[in-house]
Amino acid sequence: MEIAALLATATLFGGMTLYSFGFAPLLFSELRAEAAGRLLRRAFPWYYLFIIAVALIGAGLLWPLDRLSVVLLASTALIGIIARQALMPMINTARDAWTGGEVAAKRRFDLLHGLSVALNLVQMGLVAWALVRFL
Numbered sequence: 001m002e003i004a005a006l007l008a009t010a011t012l013f014g015g016m017t018l019y020s021f022g023f024a025p026l027l028f029s030e031l032r033a034e035a036a037g038r039l040l041r042r043a044f045p046w047y048y049l050f051i052i053a054v055a056l057i058g059a060g061l062l063w064p065l066d067r068l069s070v071v072l073l074a075s076t077a078l079i080g081i082i083a084r085q086a087l088m089p090m091i092n093t094a095r096d097a098w099t100g101g102e103v104a105a106k107r108r109f110d111l112l113h114g115l116s117v118a119l120n121l122v123q124m125g126l127v128a129w130a131l132v133r134f135l
Contacts, residue, residue: 005061006134009073012054013127019047020120041092048084051123052077058130069130076123083119091116 023043027036055077059070091112097105 001061002065002134005058005065005069006131008054008058008061009069009127009131009134012051012058012073012076013124013131015050015054016120016124016127019043020124037095041095044088045084048080048088051080052084055080055127062130066130066133069133072126072130076126079119079123079126083116087112087116087119 024040027039030036031039055073059073059077062069062073091109094105094109094112098109
C-alpha cells in the first residue's frame, strides 16, 4: 500500500512539474501564441482531472498510513476542483472578452491567470510536502 501511495504521489508531482515547466513552455516556444493558447485551453480540463483523480487516489492509499499527507493531497484535489470548475471558466471568459476587443478584460485575465499560476504552485508545494513525508 505504501509503495502504491508513493507511486501515485510521485506521478502527481512529476505530471504537474512536466505540464507546468515542460509542456506549456514548449508549446509557446514552438507555436504562435494564439495556437499555443488554444491548445492549452483544451488541455487544461484534462490536466485538472489528472490532478483531482491522482490526488484522491493517493489520499485514499495513504488513509491508513499518514493522515497529514491525506490532508495535503485532498487539499490539492479540492484546489483542482475549484480551479477547474470556477477559475478556469472565468479565465476563459476574460480571455475571450480581451481578444474580442474589451480592453479592461486584459487586466481581469492577467489577475485570474496569476491566481491560477499561484494556486498551481501551492498545489505543487502540497504534493512535494506529501512526497517528502515518505522519507
